[in-house]
Amino acid sequence: MKNIKPLHDRIMVERVEQEERTKGGLFLPESAQEKPIIGVVIAVGNGALLEDGKLRPLYVKEGDKVLFAKWGGTEVKLDGKDYLIMKESDVLAIIS
Amino acid sequence: MKNIKPLHDRIMVERVEQEERTKGGLFLPESAQEKPIIGVVIAVGNGALLEDGKLRPLYVKEGDKVLFAKWGGTEVKLDGKDYLIMKESDVLAIIS
Amino acid sequence: MKNIKPLHDRIMVERVEQEERTKGGLFLPESAQEKPIIGVVIAVGNGALLEDGKLRPLYVKEGDKVLFAKWGGTEVKLDGKDYLIMKESDVLAIIS
Amino acid sequence: MKNIKPLHDRIMVERVEQEERTKGGLFLPESAQEKPIIGVVIAVGNGALLEDGKLRPLYVKEGDKVLFAKWGGTEVKLDGKDYLIMKESDVLAIIS
Amino acid sequence: MKNIKPLHDRIMVERVEQEERTKGGLFLPESAQEKPIIGVVIAVGNGALLEDGKLRPLYVKEGDKVLFAKWGGTEVKLDGKDYLIMKESDVLAIIS
C-alpha cells in the first residue's frame, strides 16, 4: 500500500477475516461491549507529534498483527478492500 | 489560491469530485458513519503554534492529495468553487 | 480605533458587509452549518499568554482582512458601528 | 477599595452605569446573546499562578476601564455598591 | 485548630455569621446566583503540588478573612462548630 501515507500518529490497518481468526485460536466474544478486532498494519504515519514539535517514531510497524477496539478508526475502501485508519494509541496489543 | 492564507495549523482544501475518485480506485463506503473525503491542499497555514510560542511548519504541503473525515473543517465558497478550511490534524492520510 | 485595546490574544474586528463581499468574489454559502464571516481587524491584543507567563505577539495585524467562524467572538457597538472581539485562534484565514 | 484584595488572577470591578456609557459613545446592543459590560477596575490580584508556582503580574491595572462578558465574575455588595470579582481572562478589552 | 491539617492546596475555613458581616459593611445580595460567603481561615495545607512534584506554599494564611463562592468546599462539623474545607483557588479575595 505504497500510495497512502497516514498522517503523524495514524496507522492504516486491514482487518483479518473472522474465519482466519478462529483458526489461529483467538476468538473474540460476541457479547463483549467493546469487541476488539484483529488486523494487519498496512502503513504507518511519519511519527507522533510531541509538545516541542518533534516527532516520535511509531512503535507499531508495517506488517504487525494488531488487536484494536472496534470503535477505533475511520473506514476507507480502496480497490475493493476495506481498511481502517486509526491512531497508534487505539492499538491494544501486538500479536506475534 | 494566493489570496487566502490559512492561520497557524489550518489548511485550505478543495474537494475532489466523486467521479474522479472512483476512477482512481479509491471508493468510500456510503454506510460508513464517519465518511472520509478526498481533497487537494490549496493553501497551508504559517505553522502550528507550540507551547513555547514557536511555530512548527506543517507537514502537509500545497498540492498534497489528502483524505480527511467528513466533519472536519468549515466550508467557504470562493469564485463559485467550494473549499474547506480545516486543521492539519483533521487530515487522516496523504495519498500519492 | 485607538481607544479600545483587546486583552492578550483577543482581536477586534469590523465585519465587512455582504455586498462588498460578493464583489470581491468570495461568497459564503447560506446553507453552511458553520457560516464563516469576513471582517477587517481594527485592533489587536498585547499578545497571547504562554505557559511561562511570557507573551507571544499576535500573527494577525491591524488592517488584516480575516475569515472567521460565525460563532466566534462577542459583539460590541461603538459610535453606531458593530464590532466583534474574538480570540486570534477564531480566525480561519487571512485574505490578501 | 484598600480593604479587599482579589486572589491571584482575579480582579474587582465596579460596573459603569448605562447613562454614562452611552455618553462615551459606546453602546452595547440589547439583543446580543453575550452582552458585554463596562466597568472600572477597583483592585487587582497578586498575580496569575504559573505552572512552576511563580506569579505573573496582572496586565490589567487599578483604574482601568474594562469591557467584559456578562456571565463573568461573582457579584458582591460592599457599603451599598455592587462589585464584580472576575478573572483577568474574563476581560475582553481595555478602553482608554 | 491544631488537630486538623488540610492536605496540599486545601484550607479550612470557619464561616462568619450574617449579623457580624452586615456590621462590617459588606453585604452579600440574596438574589445573586453565586452567593459569596465570608469566613476566617482556621488552617492551611502544606502547599499546592506543582507539576514537578514540588510544593508551592499557599498565599492564604491562617487568620485571613476570605470571600469565597458558596458552592466551594466540603462541610465538616467539629466540636459543634461548622467548618468548610476548600481549595485555595476557591477563595475569591482576602478582606483586610
Place this chain on the structure above:
Amino acid sequence: MKNIKPLHDRIMVERVEQEERTKGGLFLPESAQEKPIIGVVIAVGNGALLEDGKLRPLYVKEGDKVLFAKWGGTEVKLDGKDYLIMKESDVLAIIS
C-alpha cells in the same frame, strides 16, 4: 496490611466507625451533600507519577487519620473488614 500495596498515588483506608468518631468530638452532619468520612491509612502507594516519569513520595503516611469525601475510592472487603482504595488527592485533611 502487608499483603496489599496500592499502586502509585493510591492509598488504602479503613473507615473509623461512627461511635468512635463522635467520642473524638468530630461530628459530620447528616444533611451535608458531600458527607466526609474519617478513616485510618492502612497502606500507601509507591508514589505519584510525575510528567517526567519520576515518582513523588506520598505525603499521607501509613497510620494517618484522614478525612475524605464520601464519593472517593473503591470499596474492597478483606478478611471480613471493609477498606477503601482512593487517590491521595481524595484526602481532604489529616487529623492528629
Place this chain on the structure above:
Amino acid sequence: MKNIKPLHDRIMVERVEQEERTKGGLFLPESAQEKPIIGVVIAVGNGALLEDGKLRPLYVKEGDKVLFAKWGGTEVKLDGKDYLIMKESDVLAIIS
C-alpha cells in the same frame, strides 16, 4: 502468553475465579457500585509514553496479582480463556 504484547502502558490480565478468591480471604462485596476484580498479569506493555516521547517502564510486572476496577479494560478470549487488556493506571493495588 508470549504471542501477545500489550502496547505502551497496557497490561494483559487473566481474572482469578471467584472460588479461588474467597479461599484467599479476599471477598468483594456484591453491592459495591464499582466492584473490583482480582487477576494475574500475563503480559505488560513496552512502557508508558511520556510527554517527551520517552518510555517509562511499567511498575506492574508479569505474574503480579492485581486488584482492578470492573469497568477497566477490554475483554479478549484466547484459546478458550478470557483475558482483559487494560491500562496500568486501571490497577488499584498489587496483592502479595
